[in-house]
Amino acid sequence: MANGPRIAIDAMGGDIGPAVMIAGMARARRRDKSLRFELFGDESKIAPELEKHRPLVEAVTIHHTTDAIESSEKPSQAIRRAKTTSMGLAINAVKTGAADAALSGGNTGALMAMSKLALRTMPGIDRPALAALLPTLGNTDCVMLDLGANTECDAQNLVQFAVMGSAYARTVLSLSKPRVKLLNIGTEELKGTGELKKAAALLREADYLPFRFEGFTEGDRLSRGDVDVVVTDGFSGNIALKTAEGTARFVTDLLRRAFTSSLRSKAGFALSKPALNLLKVHLDPNNHNGAVFLGLNGLVVKSHGGANYKGVANAINVASSMVRNDITRKIGEDLDNFRAHTFSDEAAE
Amino acid sequence: MANGPRIAIDAMGGDIGPAVMIAGMARARRRDKSLRFELFGDESKIAPELEKHRPLVEAVTIHHTTDAIESSEKPSQAIRRAKTTSMGLAINAVKTGAADAALSGGNTGALMAMSKLALRTMPGIDRPALAALLPTLGNTDCVMLDLGANTECDAQNLVQFAVMGSAYARTVLSLSKPRVKLLNIGTEELKGTGELKKAAALLREADYLPFRFEGFTEGDRLSRGDVDVVVTDGFSGNIALKTAEGTARFVTDLLRRAFTSSLRSKAGFALSKPALNLLKVHLDPNNHNGAVFLGLNGLVVKSHGGANYKGVANAINVASSMVRNDITRKIGEDLDNFRAHTFSDEAAE
Known part of the structure; x- marks a missing residue:
C-alpha cells in the first residue's frame, strides 16, 4: 500500500x-x-x-x-x-x-x-479559527467556526472565516458550493453588530468565490440542515457549541428519567432500544470529534x-482527509482570488 | 375577592x-x-x-x-x-x-x-434587559438575561443585569440568595473579554448584595441546575437561548424519527407515552413563556x-407575580445599595 x-x-x-x-x-x-x-x-x-x-x-x-x-x-x-x-x-x-x-x-x-x-498564519489571514462539524437533520453535518480561538472579531476576520470554512466544507463534506451564513440574533439586515453588517456586505459582493452567501441565521436554525457553513466570532461560537452540547445532554437526561420512571416505560424502552441507539450514535460527540485550526x-x-478511542480515530480521519484534499492550498487559492477581486475593485474606483 | x-x-x-x-x-x-x-x-x-x-x-x-x-x-x-x-x-x-x-x-x-x-430606565440603570426562565435538571428554572435587548454591553451593564436578574430570581423563583454567574467561554479567571473580567471583579466585591456571585459558567452548564441567574450580553444571550431551543427541538425530532422507524419501536413508543409526555411538558416553551423587560x-x-393560550396564561402569571412582589421597588433598593457602597469606596480612596 x-x-x-x-x-x-x-x-x-x-x-x-x-x-x-x-x-x-x-x-x-x-x-x-x-x-x-x-x-x-x-x-x-x-x-x-x-x-x-x-x-x-x-x-x-x-x-x-x-x-x-x-x-x-x-x-x-x-x-x-x-x-x-x-x-x-x-x-x-x-x-x-x-x-x-x-x-x-x-x-x-x-x-x-x-x-x-x-x-x-497564511498570507491573507489575520487570525486562524477553530472549526468543527455539527450534526443536523439534513443529509450532511454543518461546519461552524470560530469556536473559541478569537473572542472578538472584526468584519475582515469573519470574511476570512467564511473563505476557510467553505474550503473545509468542500473538502470534508464534499460539497461543490457550500451555503454560508453568518450567525446573528435575527435574519433582518438591520440586526446585529456593525462588524456583522459589514461582513455581510463584503460577502454579498464576493459571488465569484466557491460558496453561496445566504445572509444571517439564528441559533435555533443551526441543526435544521439549511446551512453548510456557520460563521461567527469565537465567543458566540463557543457559547453556541457548548449550549448545543449541554442541551442535547439535558434532553437525553430527561429522556432517561422518563424511561426509568415506571415499569411500563422501562418495557417501552426495551422495545425501542434498537431505534434509540441510532439516536445515541447520531448525538455521540465522539462521532463529531476533531476540531480543526484553519x-x-x-x-x-x-x-x-x-474523547474515547472512536473519537480519536474520527479526529485522525478528519486530519488525513484534510491532508489528502490539500486543504491549505485550497484556502490559499480562495484567499488569493478574494484579494485579487478586492484590490481590482479598489483600483477601478 | x-x-x-x-x-x-x-x-x-x-x-x-x-x-x-x-x-x-x-x-x-x-x-x-x-x-x-x-x-x-x-x-x-x-x-x-x-x-x-x-x-x-x-x-x-x-x-x-x-x-x-x-x-x-x-x-x-x-x-x-x-x-x-x-x-x-x-x-x-x-x-x-x-x-x-x-x-x-x-x-x-x-x-x-x-x-x-x-x-x-430606572435611576442607576443605563440599559434595560430582557430576562426569561430556562428549564434545568435542578429543582427550579434559572433566569437568563440579557436575551437580545442590547447587542453590546460593558462591565457596568453586566453588573446592573446581575442586580436586576437576582431581584427577579428572588421574586419569581422565591430564592433568598440566588447564585449568579457570568456566561463565558471558560471558567478560568483569564478567559473572555475585558468587559467580562471587569464585571467579574466588580461583582466579586459586591458581597453585601442579596446574591452570591460564583464566577463564570459555560454554555454546556446552563441546564445543569447549578446556577440561578446567568448574566450575559444580549448577543450571546440570544444565541444561547435560541441554540438551546433549536437543539431541544433537534433531539426531539430525532427521537420522533427513531420511534417511527419500525413497528417494534412504535410499540415501545405507545408503552412509554405517559412518561414521554412528562418530557414534553418539561420542554414545552409555552411553560416557560413570558420574557420580562427589567x-x-x-x-x-x-x-x-x-405562544398558545397556555403560554399566554403563563406570561400573565409572570406579570402578576412581579406586580405582587413589587419587583421594581426591589431592584431600585438593590441598585441604591450598590451605588452607596461604590461611592463610599471611591470616597475612601
Whole structure:
C-alpha cells in the first residue's frame, strides 16, 4: 500500500493520555492501512499500550519526551516549552515537514498559541479559527467556526472565516458550493453588530468565490440542515457549541428519567432500544470529534479531551482527509482570488 | 375577592392575535380570580372572542383601536405610533397608572423601543434587559438575561443585569440568595473579554448584595441546575437561548424519527407515552413563556409570538407575580445599595 498521510500525535494530551490515543490510532489504521504516525510522549507509558495493538507498530515512530503540557497551564507559559513537550514537538513535526498534520487532545489554548507561533498564519489571514462539524437533520453535518480561538472579531476576520470554512466544507463534506451564513440574533439586515453588517456586505459582493452567501441565521436554525457553513466570532461560537452540547445532554437526561420512571416505560424502552441507539450514535460527540485550526501554514487538529478511542480515530480521519484534499492550498487559492477581486475593485474606483 | 394586578394586554400582537390572547387571559383568570385586564385592540375582532369566555367579561375593559404594530416594522417607525397602536396604548396604561404591567406578543424590538421611551430606565440603570426562565435538571428554572435587548454591553451593564436578574430570581423563583454567574467561554479567571473580567471583579466585591456571585459558567452548564441567574450580553444571550431551543427541538425530532422507524419501536413508543409526555411538558416553551423587560419604571412582559393560550396564561402569571412582589421597588433598593457602597469606596480612596 502506498504511503498515506503522516500524522504527528501528542500521546500525552487529553484526559486519559496514551491508552486512548493509541487505541484510536489502531482503529483509524484498521480502516486506512496507508496511515503513518509520528508519536510524541513518554516511551515508558507508550510502549505497553502499543503492545496491545501489534499491527500498529510498523506504522509508528516513537519520539520520547517526558515533558507534557498540563490542561490548566496558561498558553503564555506553555509556548516556552515548545521544544521539549509532546504537544510542541508534534506541532514542530508539521513545521519541519516530518508530518502532514498534528493532533492533540490537550489544552486548547496552549495548542492554539504553539501552533500559531510555529506555523504562522497564511498570507491573507489575520487570525486562524477553530472549526468543527455539527450534526443536523439534513443529509450532511454543518461546519461552524470560530469556536473559541478569537473572542472578538472584526468584519475582515469573519470574511476570512467564511473563505476557510467553505474550503473545509468542500473538502470534508464534499460539497461543490457550500451555503454560508453568518450567525446573528435575527435574519433582518438591520440586526446585529456593525462588524456583522459589514461582513455581510463584503460577502454579498464576493459571488465569484466557491460558496453561496445566504445572509444571517439564528441559533435555533443551526441543526435544521439549511446551512453548510456557520460563521461567527469565537465567543458566540463557543457559547453556541457548548449550549448545543449541554442541551442535547439535558434532553437525553430527561429522556432517561422518563424511561426509568415506571415499569411500563422501562418495557417501552426495551422495545425501542434498537431505534434509540441510532439516536445515541447520531448525538455521540465522539462521532463529531476533531476540531480543526484553519488558516495556518500547516494542519493541526484538536481532539476533545474526553474523547474515547472512536473519537480519536474520527479526529485522525478528519486530519488525513484534510491532508489528502490539500486543504491549505485550497484556502490559499480562495484567499488569493478574494484579494485579487478586492484590490481590482479598489483600483477601478 | 380583592382586586389584584391590572394587566394591560396588547390584543393584536403575536402570530394569532386576539383569539389566543383572550383564551390565555381566560385561563389565567380561572386560576386567579382577582386579575383584571385593560384590553387594547380592534373591538370588532375582540368581541367575538370574548363571547367564548363569558366569565372573563366582568374583568375586562376594552380600549378600541384599529392601529397595530406589524411584526416586520422597524422600532424607529413603530415609536411614532405610540399613541394610536394597541401596543403603544398598552404600555401607556402602565405609564399613567391605569395598569400595573403590560403584556404583548408582538414585535420585540418595537416593544422594547416603545417601553423605553414611555417608561424610561430606572435611576442607576443605563440599559434595560430582557430576562426569561430556562428549564434545568435542578429543582427550579434559572433566569437568563440579557436575551437580545442590547447587542453590546460593558462591565457596568453586566453588573446592573446581575442586580436586576437576582431581584427577579428572588421574586419569581422565591430564592433568598440566588447564585449568579457570568456566561463565558471558560471558567478560568483569564478567559473572555475585558468587559467580562471587569464585571467579574466588580461583582466579586459586591458581597453585601442579596446574591452570591460564583464566577463564570459555560454554555454546556446552563441546564445543569447549578446556577440561578446567568448574566450575559444580549448577543450571546440570544444565541444561547435560541441554540438551546433549536437543539431541544433537534433531539426531539430525532427521537420522533427513531420511534417511527419500525413497528417494534412504535410499540415501545405507545408503552412509554405517559412518561414521554412528562418530557414534553418539561420542554414545552409555552411553560416557560413570558420574557420580562427589567430596569424600566414599569413592568412590561413579552409573550412569544407563537405562544398558545397556555403560554399566554403563563406570561400573565409572570406579570402578576412581579406586580405582587413589587419587583421594581426591589431592584431600585438593590441598585441604591450598590451605588452607596461604590461611592463610599471611591470616597475612601
